[in-house]
Amino acid sequence: MRQAVKHLVLTVLIPMFILPPGCTAEIQDLAIVRSMGLDLLPNGEIEITVSIVNPGAEQSGSQFTVSPISTSVAIMSQTGKNTVEAMRRLSFESSGRLYFSHCETLLLNRRLIAERSLGEILDLLERNYDFRPTLIPIITDDSIARLFAVPSPLDPSPADRINRLIREQHLYSQFPRKNLIALIRSLQTPGQDPYLPELCQEPNPSAAAISDQEAAHGNLAIPNTKLRLCGTTIFSNDRPVASLNPDQTKALLMMLGEAQHSIIIQFPSPVDGADVSLDIFRVHNALDVELFAGKPSYTISMELHARLMELHGRLDPTDPLQYAALEEAGANHVRELARQTVDICLLHSSDVLSFGRSLERKNPQQWQRLSSNWQTILPTLPVKIAVRVHLVGTGFTTSNPNQIPYEFNR
């Protein structure tokens, strides 16, 4: 018994009382940061803006307010010579301890990353254990405080709206979703450049159509602006060099094999030029590199499995020839988008498609020889794009209502 008591004291009580942990904090004393943004001021200081949840207000159901800023959220900003100083100053203003573990998105102003390198900005986030590695960086040209203040009637806070936007858009492969770890990895990997989604705000067409009086009469929450993911920023090394529009983003994701679930593409019908929509639900991609006289040549192959989503015009999907023509038109459309994307990337010496990385895998010696001069070689790289579309279904019907009348119309 005496021995047991001795063991108990040694193993339990000593660590409990001699090594008291300093990381304890009551849950209600935390200032829970849902989203964070970094901006560069004209005087060269860094401005940090955070969107903090107010749990008490959030529980009272104030998320359905039409006010510009929901009372369940507090937006706070502070400046400093560097991010740490700005954060420290911000913590003096906050009533609770700034808690970043539930911060899902990091908004980075394009000015900031154009001036300072991305690696320099991410260094703090990488070192601080408070930040989750799943944090998603987003590029924006707008004021971050203004983005955090965009009303979001269906979400608890604008920050939640941004988080949900990223999550849901990713499911439909509209925009890339690269978290902190993946971003840092791509920055550190030779022969590979990062890319990040872009966020912007735009006028809400519903607000323009409905007057304030009508909205108030119908008790409708119609914000004047709304948030939108509007493209992808591509980097060369750690500097932003160009933007891709949403269609080019789709092509980028298909070429990278990061397209998931569903990609909708629209193109003219091969029969009469009317609109046709395909839902691409599976992508097999490959990037092959071959060396000709010491110079690499690339082939991007994509095999797409798609369903017919919407068909206008008089194309007959039951006709094998027209069916094949439809597949061919879809492939041409994707090939065209891919070509535009590749050209933009190569033009700006951005290796987001990992050409260098594939060369390193295929021929390390050649990569060693070319890597020092890779930025200049990139714009001159020959890249072939091969696309095949397999249309595996036409939906619930095989017929075209524009061509063959329905049974009850006969």
Place this chain on the structure above:
Amino acid sequence: MPDTKLNRLLIETDDVLNRLLTNMHKTAAKSAGWSEEGFDPAAGQLLGDEDLQALPVANDLEKNLAICRAVMPSWDLITHTMQFGSGPGNSAALVYLAGMTDAKHLEKTIMPAIQRAWHDTHYDLFGSLKRAILPTSSTEVTDFQAALNWLLYGGVLLFVAGQGSALAFYERGWPTRAVEDSDSERVVRGAHESFVEDLLSNTALVRHRLRSPNLIIETIRLGRMTQTEVALFYVRGLASSGLVQELRARLQRIDIDGVLEINYLSENIQDSRFSLFPLILDTERPDRVVAGLLEGKVAVLAEGSARALLMPADIISLLQTADDYYTAFPVASVLRLLRITSLLVSLFLPALYIAVTSFHQEMLPTRLLTSVAAARIGVPFPGLLEAVLTELSLEVLRKASLRMPNKLSSTIGIVGAVVLGQVAVQAGLVSPAMLIVVAVTAVASFTNPSFALGLSLRYLRFGLMLMAGSLGLYGLMLGSLLILVHLNSLRSFGVPYLPPLEPSYLQTYGDFFIRRPLWRHSLRPPNQMPQNRVQQSHPIGPQSPQSDTEQGGEKDETGS
């Protein structure tokens, strides 16, 4: 003849009555300040078995009765003298304890039988009674130690004048409770009988379920004063002889004044005396005892206790219920998994809540985090103190409801619900989330089939809460490891308390996470050390009626 104080006095005076009255009680009374002539049993000395053992039954009826009255000067000692004729030798006396004996049966059946025997056989009353008339369990006793033992167990002593021995027979009549449903081990299906406080009734409850000559029941009397009958049950050929011998030895080592409940035994015979875990399984259900005996375990029952001890025990057997084997095995397996989950919840949930809300808020989903944070706004106590206070309040309520009369227990429930559930939250002393955690923990703990294990887990829960409140998840893991190490170090009669829960063991004998089909129970668990390991020589699985028909058809053809 042993040199005891009674024998020394016997040699000196040769007068039993005088010896007892004068030298034992009177001397003691004198030394205690009572009068010289007074008689004060309260001032007497303890009378041991060795004192009575050498005191023979005398030929003189009056002397025997006087000895009885001297040895047991109690109000409930009844001496009934019967005179059959005019001579001094034609008398007999019945001695019994009122309330311990069925007096009505004695008057209606036994006394007329004695009178008839006297009329039929004047010359040999004692022999006649011994041979035929009295109950078959009658025994001739020649010393007062044996005689008083019969008396104290509800027996009746018949002294006949001129006979240097007495006839003792059972006429038990002490009040006993009827066999009822078990309170702590209720089942939906299966037998609803539970043990009562009467050992003989309990023996019958086991015996009629296990009608085998191999069921051996041994008894031993324990408790210097209470002389409680303790019975060992085991199946010859199944239970390990070493286990039985060890149990006998441990029981014989017990030297206490009284055994009022079977816990007096289990505390004295278990391997580790300071462990919170019950190292011996106790049950109220006879069917569970029989199931244990068939696995090679040994059971112990005691007079006056409505519980049986089963040993050796392991943590697995404590988590099994009789219901498991009265339900189809897939359903029973799901219920068992649910029970194990509930047990883990009841042990870890409050500690996990404290660790997560005080140290590891990043582990909570954001919406849950904001909900919990909103619920805790205004609560003045830190999470640990809040949890401990709420748990303690619940414990107090639980204890109070156990002790309160049934009519008032609902009042306690209302007080608990209103005070804990509403007022405390409205006053901002406790958060609703904490109440939910405590309530879920309490409900989960009720699924625990073993009351003793439930008590252990309740106190371990407090320990884990303190560790989680001090060190977060690290403390919780440390506490869990300590519990695991402790469990691993425990033995129940030499058998590991925590059996090897590794795949090959579970595949062969495993009846832990899932309840194996009864047709797969081919071997007895090795950790029970059974002599015969084979439970089913040719275990058969369920067969389709078609295969039976085919077999039958073949037989018919062969027969034709």
